[in-house]
Amino acid sequence: MSDEAPKIRQAQLTEEEGCALLKVRFNEAGFKIQERFVFEEVGVSVELDGFDPEARVGYEYLTTEEGDRIEFTPSVVASLEGLMEKGELFLLMIDERSVDAKGLSLAAERFLAYVKSEQSS
């Protein structure tokens, strides 16, 4: 069997497909992802694509096919990143338009491994 990835894995994902894939990978890692979770902290109120409020782990598409998400202004992103720098929030931010299944899956795997190590330390 060829080592080359099937073509389907190299195809670019839509935001909807990307969110579905991430939900599966995050749930496999033991998180309980809620879709379109309304996050309201540190003066920020945004709807996250997927989030486990108990573990404070989730994911968010900053960039969509149509362009950057309006509510994720630089100051909102800076507030969220401030929480992540302190280890109080773990949000995988999808900041690239061109995303394939293989790349996104690998990124999720590495991100989740990092989160686990952070949370256990």
Add this chain to the structure above:
Amino acid sequence: MSRGFGVRDWLRRARDLLPKLQDQSDRFHRAQRAHRDLAERLRQEIPERFEGLLLDLLPDITAASLQRVAKVTGALGGADPQGMVAERRTAIEAEQAEIRSDVEIETAQQRIEGPLEDEITELKRSLGPIRRFLREAKHPRLDRLLDCDYGTPSYSVPWWRLSYYSDWKAGDEILEATGAEFEEFAAFREAFAGRFNQGVISQSKYEARVEEQGVLKRTLSRYRELEQSLTQVEDLVLLELRGTLRAFLQARGEGALEGRIDADRGAKNMALGWVGVGKRLQYVQELERERLTPFGAAIEKSLAKMRRKSVKYARPKKAYTRFSADEIERTFVDRSAKWDKFWTRYDAAFAALNDFDDRYHYGRFEDDFLWWDLFCDGRVKGRFSEEVTEFYEEYEEYSWESPWDDSDGYEWEEGYAAAAVADADGRDEGELWDGS
């Protein structure tokens, strides 16, 4: 009034006539092929004879040869071949001197094959691994990784962004593609920058040396061409003068030779050969256009019409068609005698042109000479040619006198005698091939 013939009579006569028409058609096509073969042969012969005449008139550039050309043709009277030779020689030597001022000819070949070739080989060899490395490192994200300082302490993309992981993945892929030569991307970055610069420098050096070698080769080749030309200056001037003579004779035709050339029998014979072949070709083309083609067209038309009507009257619904004696007579009139007469005349005219041997030297350039009569020895009327017809009208008292006697061994075909008989019946040739 009763109509006396039925369809069976009509079809029986058609069955008799069709093979005769077919025979005529076949004969026409055979004649047409022979005609065109002859025309092609003559067409090829004209330039050969013309070049032969030029070679005869101007075999070299001596003063005697040029005087002869001027006397016989009126061309090249003011030509100064020795001056032309000197002028060409000076121009060649000037170009050689200019080349020598740029290139040391004596050592150029040694430089091309020695140091330059060695340097090119070495640069090509050193470029090989660099090109391979750059090819292996090629990745859609490479420029980004280099720009955002990936692999260095300055890299600032945070770990929670997808781009961080995309950079990580691309970096791994590049390291893998370059054959695991580097463990860390930082080492790759350093090597890449060095080898890229080295590649650009070596490539530009390589291109410069190849260009230099090419220029040197072309210059040396040109210098040797000039050396060769110096040994052939006289030949080149001869070709140039012959070209001038060629253009002169082509522009003026046989008129340039009339009168002047008579004293030079050898040149005159060659010139008559050239002009005579042209005349022969002219008559061949006129004979086809004015006689053979119209006859063939009429035969083909009759044949097609007879076939079409044969099919029509063979149909059951035409079984009771009746024809008058007059209709039958008009449709199936016996044209064999007319056809035979056409072929007798045509064959005689064609044979005169086809069989004429190399006796062009009996020709003349004067207006009161008719080439057609030379080709047929005055035995066939050439009224198919407008030129011949006009000649007969202009010279009413003219009669052909054979310039040779039987002791020349020239034997005429029997066809000429038959043609002479055909002419003697007083009928106009034209009516023989009007297709009626």
